[in-house]
Amino acid sequence: MADDLMLVIDHRETRVRMDSRALRIDRPDSPPEHVPLGLLGLVVVHGSPLVGCEVWRELAERNIPAVVQPARGRGRAALVGAALGATIELRTAQHRAAADEAAALDIARRLVAGKIEGQARVLERLDSTGESARALRELQATSLDRIGDATSNAVLMGIEGSAAAAWYAWLGGFLPEPWRFNGRNRRPPRDPVNGLLSLGYTLLAGEVLRATQEQGLDPALGFLHGIVPGRESLILDLMEPLRPSVDLVVIGLLDILLPTNFTHSARNGCRLNKNGRAQFYREWAIARSDWPDPERLAPPATSSPGEPAPTTGSLPALCRRQVERLRASLHPYLPRDRTHG
Secondary structure, three states, X not given: OOOOEEEEEOOOOOEEEEEOOEEEEEOOOOOOEEEEHHHEEEEEEEOOXXXXXXXXXXXXXXXXXXXXXXXXXXXXXXXXXXXXXXXXXXXXXXXXXXXXXXXXXXXXHHHHHHHHHHHHHHHHHHOOOXXXXXXXXXXXXXXXXXXXXXXXXXXXXXXXXXXXXXXXXHXXXXXXXXXXXXXXXXXXXXXXXXXXXXXXXXXXXXHHXXXXXXXXXXXXXXXXOOOOOOOOHHHHHHHHHHHHHHHHHHHHHOOOOOHHHEEEEOXXXXXXXXXXXXXXXXXXXXXHHOOEOOOOOOOHHHOOOOOOOOEOOOHHHHHHHHHHHHHHHOHHHOOOOOOOO
């Protein structure tokens, strides 16, 4: 789509304001740049540049989400999106489906299964013969079998948590030095791989937020993740089947980034330095436009040597597809006297 451009603002001295229907970006010692709003799909802000209130208003009105990263790596990134708008029929269906325990559990089962199946496909592509991979493959198969018998979200979250822990344990052993790590950690991440995973998942959340609001769904009401004040549970839900593709992209980035692209501190954890962020966002933008589709990954035995991972066209398109699937499952819960357009 023409509105899928990602804009990264990563200089403290930068000033961003509206200029007609474009963002005007001013930096010291550089001529001003103009970015038409019609081209934007996601804005990423690091630190504390000066962004005018009129910019945030225009982004919200046009459903262009922003991912606002903390200046020093501590604290959570903020997702800034549009208001809910007037799509009350679909949100009504969403709330009705969430209140139907059987329907909500079925949706939650599909989300967890999608994540584990995606991890299994990435595993087959990267490590089809290793001993640790065989053990993980067995656990994944067992987990998928258990999903159908899960009687609650608590059971599902337990299955997902065990599979995720095994996945990250395998990944830590699979990655070459100096990229090995000892499982998932965050807030702040304590090693380069966890730093990249956290950043990748945060950017994914921004993409899913945009697709969710385009379709008129309520980001706060999930089916797998419960209601927590201030948390966009539906975004976390819809991210689950997409996380394995982020992992695959991060693994590829380790062939490009260097350990010197990261800084380490007890307070702020491990984070990309300015040069590292520039390199990361260049590569992420390339991958974002030609994203690996976790549902179409073929193992090495059925793909040609050196063949790239099958793609879905773009990460925004994959996020839209995820949301459209959920929307289709809500159709029986639409108000009977109205048809959602």
